[in-house]
Amino acid sequence: MKIRYDLRRNCLILIILILGLFLRLYKAQELFLYGHDHDLAGWFVRDVVENMHFRLIGQETSTQGIFIGPVYYYLLVPFYLLSGMDPIGGVILVTFLGLISIWSVYWIFSKIFDKNTGLIGAFIYATSFYLVFNDREVVPTMPVILWTLWLLYAIHLLLKRNIGRGLILSGILIGLIWNLNFALILTVPLLVVALLLQGKKFDKFVIIPGALTLLGTLLPLLLFEVKHGFIQTKAFFVALTTPQRDIFSGSEKLQRVIHLASKNISGFLWGDVGINYTWAAITILLIFLFLTIKKIIKREWIILFSLWIITYVVFFSLYSKAVSEYYLNGITVIWITLLSLFLSYLFSLKKYKILGIICLSIFLISNVYRILSVHVNKSGYVYRKELVKEIKADARLHSYPCVAVSYITNPGYDLGYRYFFYLENMHVNKPNSGSPVYTIVFPLNENLFPAGKTFGALGLIYPDYGKYDGGQVTISCSGANSNLTDPMFGFTK
Numbered sequence: 001m002k003i004r005y006d007l008r009r010n011c012l013i014l015i016i017l018i019l020g021l022f023l024r025l026y027k028a029q030e031l032f033l034y035g036h037d038h039d040l041a042g043w044f045v046r047d048v049v050e051n052m053h054f055r056l057i058g059q060e061t062s063t064q065g066i067f068i069g070p071v072y073y074y075l076l077v078p079f080y081l082l083s084g085m086d087p088i089g090g091v092i093l094v095t096f097l098g099l100i101s102i103w104s105v106y107w108i109f110s111k112i113f114d115k116n117t118g119l120i121g122a123f124i125y126a127t128s129f130y131l132v133f134n135d136r137e138v139v140p141t142m143p144v145i146l147w148t149l150w151l152l153y154a155i156h157l158l159l160k161r162n163i164g165r166g167l168i169l170s171g172i173l174i175g176l177i178w179n180l181n182f183a184l185i186l187t188v189p190l191l192v193v194a195l196l197l198q199g200k201k202f203d204k205f206v207i208i209p210g211a212l213t214l215l216g217t218l219l220p221l222l223l224f225e226v227k228h229g230f231i232q233t234k235a236f237f238v239a240l241t242t243p244q245r246d247i248f249s250g251s252e253k254l255q256r257v258i259h260l261a262s263k264n265i266s267g268f269l270w271g272d273v274g275i276n277y278t279w280a281a282i283t284i285l286l287i288f289l290f291l292t293i294k295k296i297i298k299r300e301w302i303i304l305f306s307l308w309i310i311t312y313v314v315f316f317s318l319y320s321k322a323v324s325e326y327y328l329n330g331i332t333v334i335w336i337t338l339l340s341l342f343l344s345y346l347f348s349l350k351k352y353k354i355l356g357i358i359c360l361s362i363f364l365i366s367n368v369y370r371i372l373s374v375h376v377n378k379s380g381y382v383y384r385k386e387l388v389k390e391i392k393a394d395a396r397l398h399s400y401p402c403v404a405v406s407y408i409t410n411p412g413y414d415l416g417y418r419y420f421f422y423l424e425n426m427h428v429n430k431p432n433s434g435s436p437v438y439t440i441v442f443p444l445n446e447n448l449f450p451a452g453k454t455f456g457a458l459g460l461i462y463p464d465y466g467k468y469d470g471g472q473v474t475i476s477c478s479g480a481n482s483n484l485t486d487p488m489f490g491f492t493k
Contacts (some may be wrong), residue, residue, distance in 0.1 A: 020126030065235025069179030167210025175217020271370030378456025
């Protein structure tokens, strides 16, 4: 009987993984919002593969002087090689990490709570609009929720007095914070709280393996800091002590943080379908209250989850830097846990089982509908790649050994093309070089800037062929390839 039950459960998790895979690959290329961050990732991979430059840092973050760690970029390398150095390799990586996240929810929730909660949690993670599109973000911060899932398990180990394993896992996780999002450091005190809540003294020597693990995971950061005079440590201190010129402050900043957290919850629950964000926050908090009153969630987790939420809200309400939704992804695991426990409770009682089925069905339909009907921004991977290929084909048609590229767009939208020019092995100069100038237009405005050809939301204006003399073009192409030699914002050697 148990074998049959286990087989049924294994079939269910397999179906959930397949569903999660489909939703994460649906229109994978069209919905790949390729931009500057992905260009930087490509140059990192190229630097490692072609130049054999084993880097200690990734790209510079939005805080000057602070770089993200290199782990995500090294993970990209085999997937780029698999795809012939094409950026689509990054999509394969995050899809793989997304599947690991779905399985992690199932395994971790099964260990901490029960198998049914694990299955429901995995189903929620696999189908939630917000979580699906978080997993489709081909950026270093994408694994933040996966990290918090394993933090949940590390806390569980500490609460269960499995201190050695808990501290080793904690050491790995803390060491990885630099590679994901510095905001995750806000969760580290929860490990101390868990140690206090487990209520018994432990052998101090058990800390040593965890400390060594932490030291090993932090080694790239430590080496970089020693080599470069602790520039990141100084920049981090400056960022915390210097006003960052956010337009919100005081109670307005608190309202802003609560609004963004509510927006994330809304996206997680029903896919941002027009319902006021406040109702989403009220819904999840009522679920938390219900689980507390019914004693479905243990006292230790009530304390930890409450501190977890309060810490994030208070810190980002006081931090002077402008807050974005992804900064608050570190608490998303709590919403997943609370909803999973609530639905698991409904399914466990015969008289409420039909209500559980209805809730899960509404969740599935609203989220999957939102995913399948999402608007395609026609300025991403597919369209940029086609545009660059057209420039190369036209240059070859007119026997241009090199080209120049200009942009008619807003600041920042001229970024995210250089790696495609590299893939096409093109020599690309600046517009003032004398090389034939191709102009990329975004957004399209046919009245002011009539494009010769369009690629989704992108337009291409071809050179005025008559003004370019073959000899002069050859001379303009005799110098260095600016596409390879010019500095790139956020990328350092």
